[in-house]
Amino acid sequence: xxxxxxxxxxxxxxxxxxRGRVTAQWAGRHSSTRLGESLxxxxxxxxxxxxxxxxxxxxxxxxxxxxxxxxxxxxxxxxLDIVVDLSASMEMHGKEHSARALAAMIAYMGLAxxxxxxxxxxxxxxxxxxxxxxxxxxxxxxxxxxxxxxxRPTGGPGTLRSLGRRLASTGGAVVxxxxxxxxxxxxxxxxxxxxxxxxxxxxLAREELYPPMAGDLDLVDSETGAKLAVxxxxxxxxxxxxxxxxxxxxxxxxxRRAGLDYLLVEAGQGAxxxxxxxxxxxxxxx
Amino acid sequence: MRFLVPAxxxxxxxxxxxxxxxxxxxxRRPEQVPSTxxxxxxxxxxxxxxxxxxxxLTWLLILQxxxxxxxxxxxxxxxxxxxxxxxxxxxxxxxxxGSMAMAGRFEQARAAALDLAEDVSEANLASVVxxxxxxxxxxxxxxxxxxxAEAIRSLRPGGGAEDLSTALRLARGLAAxxxxxxxxxxxxxxxASLPEEPVVxxxxxxxxxxxSNLAISGFDAExxxxxxxxxxxxxxxxxxxxxxxxxxxxxxxxxxxxxxxTVEGLSAAQEVVPVPAGPGSVVTARLVEANDALPLDDRAxxxxxxxxxxxxxxxxxxxxFLTALLESTPGVSIGDPDxxxxxxxDGGPLPExxxxxxxIRPETAPDGMxxxxxxxxxxxxxxxPGDPVLDGVDxxxxxxxxxxxxxxxxxxxxVSSGDTPxxxxxxxxxxRVVYTTFDLTHSNLVVQVAFPILGANLLQWLGGGEAVSxxxxxxxxxxxxxxxxxxxxxxxxxxxxxxEVAPDAATFNATDEPGVYVIEYIDETGSVASSxxxxxxxxxxxxxxxxxxxxxxxxxxxxxxxxxxxxxWSPWIVxxxxxxxxxxxWVGHQRPGFRRREVTA
Numbered sequence: 001x002x003x004x005x006x007x008x009x010x011x012x013x014x015x016x017x018x019r020g021r022v023t024a025q026w027a028g029r030h031s032s033t034r035l036g037e038s039l040x041x042x043x044x045x046x047x048x049x050x051x052x053x054x055x056x057x058x059x060x061x062x063x064x065x066x067x068x069x070x071x072x073x074x075x076x077x078x079x080l081d082i083v084v085d086l087s088a089s090m091e092m093h094g095k096e097h098s099a100r101a102l103a104a105m106i107a108y109m110g111l112a113x114x115x116x117x118x119x120x121x122x123x124x125x126x127x128x129x130x131x132x133x134x135x136x137x138x139x140x141x142x143x144x145x146x147x148x149x150x151x152r153p154t155g156g157p158g159t160l161r162s163l164g165r166r167l168a169s170t171g172g173a174v175v176x177x178x179x180x181x182x183x184x185x186x187x188x189x190x191x192x193x194x195x196x197x198x199x200x201x202x203x204l205a206r207e208e209l210y211p212p213m214a215g216d217l218d219l220v221d222s223e224t225g226a227k228l229a230v231x232x233x234x235x236x237x238x239x240x241x242x243x244x245x246x247x248x249x250x251x252x253x254x255x256r257r258a259g260l261d262y263l264l265v266e267a268g269q270g271a272x273x274x275x276x277x278x279x280x281x282x283x284x285x286x
Numbered sequence: 287m288r289f290l291v292p293a294x295x296x297x298x299x300x301x302x303x304x305x306x307x308x309x310x311x312x313x314r315r316p317e318q319v320p321s322t323x324x325x326x327x328x329x330x331x332x333x334x335x336x337x338x339x340x341x342x343l344t345w346l347l348i349l350q351x352x353x354x355x356x357x358x359x360x361x362x363x364x365x366x367x368x369x370x371x372x373x374x375x376x377x378x379x380x381x382x383x384g385s386m387a388m389a390g391r392f393e394q395a396r397a398a399a400l401d402l403a404e405d406v407s408e409a410n411l412a413s414v415v416x417x418x419x420x421x422x423x424x425x426x427x428x429x430x431x432x433x434x435a436e437a438i439r440s441l442r443p444g445g446g447a448e449d450l451s452t453a454l455r456l457a458r459g460l461a462a463x464x465x466x467x468x469x470x471x472x473x474x475x476x477x478a479s480l481p482e483e484p485v486v487x488x489x490x491x492x493x494x495x496x497x498s499n500l501a502i503s504g505f506d507a508e509x510x511x512x513x514x515x516x517x518x519x520x521x522x523x524x525x526x527x528x529x530x531x532x533x534x535x536x537x538x539x540x541x542x543x544x545x546x547x548t549v550e551g552l553s554a555a556q557e558v559v560p561v562p563a564g565p566g567s568v569v570t571a572r573l574v575e576a577n578d579a580l581p582l583d584d585r586a587x588x589x590x591x592x593x594x595x596x597x598x599x600x601x602x603x604x605x606x607f608l609t610a611l612l613e614s615t616p617g618v619s620i621g622d623p624d625x626x627x628x629x630x631x632d633g634g635p636l637p638e639x640x641x642x643x644x645x646i647r648p649e650t651a652p653d654g655m656x657x658x659x660x661x662x663x664x665x666x667x668x669x670x671p672g673d674p675v676l677d678g679v680d681x682x683x684x685x686x687x688x689x690x691x692x693x694x695x696x697x698x699x700x701v702s703s704g705d706t707p708x709x710x711x712x713x714x715x716x717x718r719v720v721y722t723t724f725d726l727t728h729s730n731l732v733v734q735v736a737f738p739i740l741g742a743n744l745l746q747w748l749g750g751g752e753a754v755s756x757x758x759x760x761x762x763x764x765x766x767x768x769x770x771x772x773x774x775x776x777x778x779x780x781x782x783x784x785x786e787v788a789p790d791a792a793t794f795n796a797t798d799e800p801g802v803y804v805i806e807y808i809d810e811t812g813s814v815a816s817s818x819x820x821x822x823x824x825x826x827x828x829x830x831x832x833x834x835x836x837x838x839x840x841x842x843x844x845x846x847x848x849x850x851x852x853x854x855w856s857p858w859i860v861x862x863x864x865x866x867x868x869x870x871x872w873v874g875h876q877r878p879g880f881r882r883r884e885v886t887a
Binding site: 088089090092093095179181182183205208211213215216217218219220221222223224226227228229230233236239240242243244246247 | 313314315316317318319320321322323324325326327328342
């Protein structure tokens with residue numbers, strides 16, 4: 001079970017905030033890029049043959065002598081694409097478990113508020129760079145999504161490049177749950193432009209933030225197997241911590257530029273609860 | 287600073303390998319990380335093809351070099367030599383005579399000795415000799431400062447006179463062939479006689495604080511004409527001011543009366559007080575609120591004795607004074623010369639000496655003595671100090687009209703006027719003899735308070751009569767024990783402490799404390815078979831608090847200030863090294879300066 005019942009009950013009362021308008025097929029409760037049938041007035045336009053007579057503004061016609069038709073906002077469902085990074089780098093220090101829980105938390109919240117939730121995972125099966133998971137619009141789909149999230153294997157090299165391009169101009173929102181430890185992380189974040197914004201949950205372990213290492217080491221990259229000789233001097237450790245801080249700051253800046261909220265999450269016990277609290281504080285969830 | 291093991295400083299060369307270890311690169315250990323992406327950005331050369339790297343001075347290296355330096359230093363055993371009176375072997379000769387109890391002298395001496403004892407070590411051994419009436423070795427060749435201090439702390443000033451000569455002989459006997467021995471004398475010098483020549487290899491720490499003192503210098507008992515007991519009390523004022531003092535008399539610990547005495551400065555006053563005491567009673571004289579510098583001599587005890595009468599016959603002229611003396615001396619009766627136990631020959635020809643005899647100016651002198659003439663108008667100028675016959679006897683006002691001039695080598699002058707002996711003690715034909723060179727009626731002695739006391743003491747000495755009081759000896763005089771076979775002796779001290787004595791002990795020597803000693807002989811069943819008492823008094827010569835500097839001289843071949851104390855620093859250095867090791871561990875594991883900054887949301 002990825003989410004505790006108590007957390008699920010809490011999530012049922014919350015919804016992911018959306019920055020822009022959505023573009024979707026089905027009606028929902030989010031403002032759409034299109035005009036539609038809601039009660040919110042949007043604009044006028046000249047009457048054209050075929051328009052609904054009921055939308056003609058007779059007051060305007062009587063006062064100005066022109067025939068104008070009232071237009072209203074459309075409300076559509078939110079397409080919510082959730083990408084969870086299950087590459088080899090996430091396998092270490094328990095990050096993948098936290099990542100699954102975080103993805104599950106966002107998915108459950110989306111389902112509870114009627115969004116169209118779709119799951120993605122990297123890497124994909126075989127040589128595929130990503131795997132598309134099940135989708136759902138109601139909480140009735142939760143067991144399916146949860147089962148997929150729990151059963152998704154971990155390991156292998158991960159890349160966000162392909163999926164980034166695929167989700168770059170989605171009409172909904174995108175949530176990335178990843179450590180961003182891929183070479184192309186900058187171009188992926190820069191390339192994303194979801195119409196409804198989204199969220200980057202940057203998952204790093206405490207061992208990555210404050211490496212407990214000493215002596216002369218050959219660091220082995222868990223995904224590529226590449227080695228890097230490092231002497232763990234005080235200066236080296238200080239430099240590493242500076243690099244981590246810069247990494248987080250830059251990721252935050254690039255995320256916001258792409259219209260995404262950003263939160264650095266320390267993996268481990270209670271990561272989902274801590275993240276929810278951080279999101280609520282930033283009013284990303286309401 | 288010097289070193290006991292300077293060769294150990296060579297171990298400082300270990301600093302070289304330590305520095306080399308810091309320059310060598312260790313074999314790299316593989317460590318898997320999620321990604322090396324961020325490590326590549328730290329912008330520092332982290333690998334090298336060569337197995338060494340430039341030396342970088344770190345806190346760890348500095349601390350480890352310091353620790354190594356401290357350990358090497360401690361192995362070299364640095365020391366400083368401090369000037370001290372302690373030598374390789376030092377004998378503490380500590381005076382415990384009565385005069386040391388005056389005005390805190392003993393406390394100062396003990397504090398000084400304890401101060402020196404702190405420096406006792408394997409390099410500076412120490413022995414402790416108690417210089418009381420019976421000098422004893424308390425600790426010998428000890429390297430344990432606590433044992434030496436404990437021996438010093440156990441010492442107490444008594445009421446006796448110090449025997450410094452014997453104490454110094456004991457100290458010399460402790461000299462070890464392989465160690466130079468130094469003697470440190472903690473003493474006021476006292477009145478005791480020492481050789482004129484300086485004490486070689488010794489130093490004298492003089493403690494001569496002085497203050498006004500009143501002392502009971504004489505205390506004896508005599509029968510009164512009413513058949514009761516009278517006690518004679520002599521109080522001596524060693525201060526310059528006249529003092530009026532109340533003397534309380536206790537019998538068996540119960541107050542029975544008191545008398546007030548006024549004593550002029552640097553003189554003595556006597557008083558005779560009748561007391562309702564019987565045989566076996568303990569009579570105590572106390573100075574009430576004396577507030578003087580020496581409390582030990584503010585009290586004196588005696589035990590009223592008794593026994594079978596001895597018959598004494600007077601031969602020759604005789605005198606009423608002699609008759610009165612014999613009548614008033616308890617335990618003595620006047621008897622027929624043929625059956626008398628003792629003779630008093632008052633003038634006339636010298637009889638055959640066949641029993642203890644008191645010769646008073648006979649016409650001819652006994653063996654060992656030559657009559658060479660007569661002297662006239664004499665005053666007493668010498669009384670043999672400390673002699674029990676003169677106990678409680680003040681002859682300072684005695685004058686003699688005419689006395690024989692005597693030359694002798696074998697008789698002991700007890701009282702003299704210049705070169706002219708007045709009373710001598712000797713032995714003829716195996717019998718004790720007292721010789722008085724003057725006719726008693728030609729002196730004022732017979733009308734003085736001292737006469738009955740002197741007479742009683744002389745008769746006691748001669749063995750011709752049992753004195754009223756049990757013999758009182760100076761403090762420190764051993765008590766002779768006559769323990770029956772199968773019995774053991776138990777002594778109750780004046781302080782109330784009880785000591786068991788070994789069955790074969792002939793004497794009990796721990797008699798420095800003035801007062802009454804009760805000796806009980808215990809049989810096999812644990813019952814007291816018999817008991818007796820002995821009295822020890824404060825030695826009057828100690829009451830004046832005499833002090834002097836004892837002549838000392840350095841041992842041949844050394845200067846007086848040659849002694850030094852080796853004070854090693856190693857323990858402190860090792861402690862500092864251990865503290866630095868703890869700091870090094872903390873620096874190595876806590877990494878000061880690398881403070882974690884929280885970057886998570």
